[in-house]
Amino acid sequence: MDLTGIQNALKDGDINKVGELTKAALDEGTAVKTLLDALIGEMDKIGVRFRNNEIFIPEVMISAKAMHAGLNILEPFLSKSGIKPVAKIGVGTVKGDLHDIGKNLVAMMFRGAGFEVLDLGIDVPIEKFIDTAKNKEVNIIAMSTLLTTSMGVMKDVIEELKKTGLLDKVKTMVGGAPVTETYATSIGANGYARDASSAVDKARELLGLLKRQI
Ligand code: B12
Incomplete structure (x- = not known):
């Protein structure tokens, strides 16, 4: 076609x-x-x-x-590919930002790779990410932003997760056009990926999952 x-x-x-x-x-x-x-x-x-x-x-x-x-x-x-979820991920576009195309692609790629995805939506407040990490048994909190003005929210979420001791049980991933590996490292994120398919590889790496298991 x-x-x-x-x-x-x-x-x-x-x-x-x-x-x-x-x-x-x-x-x-x-x-x-x-x-x-x-x-x-x-x-x-x-x-x-x-x-x-x-x-x-x-x-x-x-x-x-x-x-x-x-x-x-x-x-x-x-x-279709996954029967039993290999891990659970909460993904959302951070507060102040209404862009969702990239976030939706990331969610789709994770679903395709057999992850259970909790889509938190757009304009997601810090508290919602914290509540998800605390109460929804996710292995990863993934945050997206397309706006430089909202990048700081990712840092706030990570700091709050650290404060509440939740970083012991969840990993964090960040992404979106203005986000770089250097920025991700500087705010203490566990992982960054520049596109949706490498996001899946990075998540597998963070969780110690072998590719063939998925
Ligand atoms: C579409 C679009 C819109 C649409 C959004 C529709 C929607 N439902 O999402 C509309 C028209 C509503 C819009 C509004 C605005 N927009 Co806009 N928009 C865009 C545009 C053209 C494309 C974005 C997009 O969808 N790209 C395609 C997707 C697939 O790419 P992506 O999101 O980057 O995602 C990929 C990766 O980044 C990565 N990824 C994404 N998230 C995550 C998360 C994780 C964890 C990981 C690992 C990876 C990852 O994987 C994805 C897939 O491979 C960009 C320009 C651009 N080229 O980026 C501007 C752009 C993002 N917008 C911009 C602006 C300024 C705005 C407005 C403020 C405009 C205004 N004056 O009102 C508003 C913002 C409103 C708000 N509060 O959010 C600026 C941002 C500038 C900046 N640096 O902050 C941009 C860059 C345009 C520009 N050059 O000026 N916008």
Whole structure:
């Protein structure tokens, strides 16, 4: 299947068409990963056009909705592989930040790798991360942000987890476009990854899970 149709529909923000074409491509046997890469690649381009002021928030918003339509179709296929969860992860976009595409991709990749995922949503307050670490038996707290203004919240969460002694039982991971390995280390995060699939590898590494177990 020619993926440019899906990519053009994403660019045009045609929600129904992205959903329909993604489904049709899957039915024709196109690999889930190929479709995911095509959608992410086009969303990246939309990001560049937004940055260059070639398009504005409403256009980006509608494309983001169309992106979700495609991701929703792919999700069950990515999630299929795991029967029994290998570990549990709580993932959310930190307080002040409403971006969720990257966070959703991270959640999807973890589900696909057999993890149980507790999606905490967007604009997640510090207390919610702490409550999740304390009461929901997660092995990892994963935080996402796309805004430099919200990066400090990740640090606050880690400090609060440290204060309450919860860092003994949960690992922390951070990510999102402005986050770097250096920043992650500086705030005491256990792990950082630049994209959703390396996030899964990093989580496995942190939990001492062998790849073949998953
Ligand atoms: C789409 C988008 C929006 C959409 C969001 C829709 C949605 N439902 O998410 C809308 C239009 C609503 C929006 C709003 C705003 N946005 Co905006 N947005 C973007 C845009 C174009 C793309 C982001 C995206 O989805 N990328 C695709 C995903 C797949 O990438 P990702 O999120 O980075 O995730 C990957 C990795 O980072 C990693 N990852 C992500 N999270 C995690 C977590 C962990 C634990 C790990 C390990 C890895 C990981 O894995 C992901 C997949 O591989 C970016 C530009 C850009 N190129 O990044 C601007 C951008 C992020 N936005 C920006 C801004 C300023 C805003 C607004 C403040 C604009 C405004 N003036 O109102 C508001 C913010 C409102 C708020 N409070 O949150 C700036 C941020 C600048 C900064 N450095 O702080 C950017 C960079 C644009 C720019 N250059 O100015 N935005």
